[in-house]
Amino acid sequence: MRPAGEDGALYACDGRDQAETAAPPRAIDPARYMRHCRGMVPFSFAGHRLAALPDGALFWPARRALILADLHFEKASWFASFGQMLPPYDSAATLAAVEAAVAALAPVEIWCLGDSFHDSAGCERLPAAEQARLRALTAAHRWTWITGNHDAGMANPCGGDVIDEAEVDGLMLRHEADPHDPRPELSGHFHPKLRVRIRGRLVSRRCFVATGTKLILPAFGALTGGLDVGHPEIVRAVGRSGEALVPLADRLLRFPLAA
16 A cells, blocks of 8 residues: 555555555645655656656646646446445545645646546546535646546536647647657556566556657556556557656666566
8 A cells, every 4th residue: 555654644656556445535745745755756758858756647847737647536436336336535535646746846737648537427426525626726727638538528527628639849648659659649548567576575566658759657546556567558559669667756767668
């Protein structure tokens, strides 16, 4: 599960699996968020200076843009509608993490790269308090929802603009990587995770996947799981020349996909 801060709140900064907690999440203090997520690790991609955070967020300083992938709001309630009961706190936990990132980084723009809701009616199912908090965020920023396979056709996105994809300063922003598009691209969809064995113990961390022209973000949502970076679908999307990028507090670890 995620590490607990001194205030008892949960932080996603180490990139480990987020537990399906049986108790409501506590608020995340922005100052403590930055202490736990103090690694905004800068790196270059397609001529742009970006910064990766251990919780899976991406920051674009030149645009003061926060970029998030695969929030999957209201995933637990979607499963509940089919009789599979999960703790109903995933949206609150994800929203608290988004609020902490926004408070700490002070972005002007926020881009969500698809599957922000687990289905197209996800915003309508958000509890009133969480929906109000999300609408406050979208009203205070230039907020853009890029649609994904889960939330395509959503009619009520809780504020903000809804588009299929965008080209921003030479970078394509879309939900799923297009292996046939040579343009530099930011995407999500695959929820990439790096799994390595250290001293006989299997360790799993969320990670970015990068080539010279493609950057896949990990899932930011609290209830999302992950796909191994060596999975054929990820390799198909980016090729075997890609790297798994694991941001830590003070450095960026790189692992070749072909290893």
